Amino acid sequence: MLFIHVTVPAHTAAVEFVDGTPVRVLESGRHRRARRATYREVDLREQLLSVSPQEILTVDGVQVRVSAAVRWTVADPIAWLERAADPLGLVYLATQVALRDAVAGLTLDSVSQRGAGLDAATLTAAVDATARPLGISVLEVVVKDVILPTEVRAATLELATARARGAAQLESARAETAALRSLANGAKLLDDHPALARMRLVQSAPFGTQLVIKLGDEAANDA
Incomplete structure (x- = not known):
């Protein structure tokens, strides 16, 4: 059998196929290969998968839109190439399902603060369980945005405005009381x-x- 060499770039693995069957995974560097073999390179660097906002009902019946990002990397190059035609599509779907399951058990108050009530570790574990057989390691699932309905945003803004207005009125009343107290003390001093x-x-x-x-x-x- 006649051999030549193949060079695998840094941050990359190469899957060697002989007669259409995956035989081994080559790390970055220079390797000897058979002429009958073919190679497919796989990028091993960390990558990001963005999940578009999806509408989810909270436990109290309010519809919110939640988006996320998935940090992932290829852990098994052969599984990445062989197990699914669209492995990232399956990870995307798994993330949507994990978000839906998590948000559906929470109230609006729990998810309104950029998903403060969502457990990132639980989300990551749920998505990773689907991704591992596909050769993918999910490093982290991050909730990017929680978009509230227009009516809820308007009510929240009105409440914040009312609180700010009340705080300003209270501060004004305190200043007026301090001024009157100062005037009363001054008047008493002049009388004495x-x-x-x-x-x-x-x-x-x-x-x-x-x-x-x-x-x-x-x-x-x-x-």
Whole structure:
């Protein structure tokens, strides 16, 4: 049998087929091969599968739209090439089903905060169980967006606006109360100290009026 060499690029594996049957997986590097053999390269780098938003009913009957992303890599090159005609399509479907099962058991409040109620580990395990026989390792399933109905978004905005308006009114009332308390303390201080009251009156009056008030006070003192 006559041999030549085949070079497998970095981050890649090559599946060797002899007479149409997969025989072995070659890692990156230079390998000897038979002329009868054919090779198919498989990218082993981490990749991303985006799952478009799908409409799901929560346990309280509100319809939300949820999207996700799946981090995955090929774990078994032969299974990746041989088990399914469209392995990523099956992983996509498994992700949709896992999201539907997870959201269907939660209330709207649980999923409204970017899927805060969804357990990423549970989602990942569910999708990985389907992906493993296809030669795929699912590293993580990430919930990207949770889109609420227009009516719910409007109600949420109205509630946030009302809270902000109430907080502003409360702060204004606190400032007004502090100002009145300061005025009351000042008035009491002036009542207790008449000389201070006259001094305050002189300071607040125009210059000509200040002179008249000062002369009147001096005359009163002389008398």
